[in-house]
Amino acid sequence: GQQLNQSPQSMFIQEGEDVSMNCTSSSIFNTWLWYKQDPGEGPVLLIALYKAGELTSNGRLTAQFGITRKDSFLNISASIPSDVGIYFCAGDRSGNTGKLIFGQGTTLQVKP
Amino acid sequence: EAGVAQSPRYKIIEKRQSVAFWCNPISGHATLYWYQQILGQGPKLLIQFQNNGVVDDSQLPKDRFSAERLKGVDSTLKIQPAKLEDSAVYLCASSYNRGDEQFFGPGTRLTVL
Numbered sequence: 001g002q003q004l005n006q007s008p009q010s011m012f013i014q015e016g017e018d019v020s021m022n023c024t025s026s027s028i029f030n031t032w033l034w035y036k037q038d039p040g041e042g043p044v045l046l047i048a049l050y051k052a053g054e055l056t057s058n059g060r061l062t063a064q065f066g067i068t069r070k071d072s073f074l075n076i077s078a079s080i081p082s083d084v085g086i087y088f089c090a091g092d093r094s095g096n097t098g099k100l101i102f103g104q105g106t107t108l109q110v111k112p
Numbered sequence: 113e114a115g116v117a118q119s120p121r122y123k124i125i126e127k128r129q130s131v132a133f134w135c136n137p138i139s140g141h142a143t144l145y146w147y148q149q150i151l152g153q154g155p156k157l158l159i160q161f162q163n164n165g166v167v168d169d170s171q172l173p174k175d176r177f178s179a180e181r182l183k184g185v186d187s188t189l190k191i192q193p194a195k196l197e198d199s200a201v202y203l204c205a206s207s208y209n210r211g212d213e214q215f216f217g218p219g220t221r222l223t224v225l
């Protein structure tokens with residue numbers, strides 16, 4: 001089936017460092033989403049991208065929708081301890097169906 | 113505004129037993145989703161409802177899984193009989209309409225022994 005490949009699988013960084021993670025696919029997606037999941041909770045939407053080339057920020061988070069529509073990346077600047085969690089990319093092939101395909105996740109740990 | 117509610121939060125059963133999960137979406141949300149999240153993986157969409165109708169259930173193992181949303185509000189997901197590989201977190205999500213932001217509940221963690 002369709003897959004989204006996320007990398008890296010995990011990251012262990014120092015507080016204050018910047019973080020970058022990405023998501024790639026062999027198929028075109030018309031919507032890219034980035035979620036964060038804390039232990040024992042459901043994923044929470046961080047950023048939504050709807051147009052190829054779009055660059056969107058949400059506080060210290062910045063995400064881009066790749067020009068080819070087959071990839072996306074998420075950057076976190078000046079990481080803080082509460083950034084700890086699992087970050088998932090998700091895509092909607094049609095763009096407006098709600099039928100999301102999720103990546104495998106990137107686990108982020110931040111050392112104070 | 114209340115979020116998506118799910119119960120129970122945890123369930124432990126033996127293989128071949130039956131189990132049911134309940135979800136109450138955000139009020140006014142027409143679209144409801146059930147996802148399966150196996151440990152170490154991202155959520156996988158099992159079924160999508162629009163009001164009380166099924167939009168997509170292509171990834172639902174229909175020989176053992178069933179779901180309903182009879183009055184277009186809350187929903188139940190049932191597994192009968194359960195297998196060891198069904199051990200996972202079952203997440204419910206809802207959105208105002210298809211394609212809108214999905215809000216997730218806390219999930220039900222199922223362990224099949």
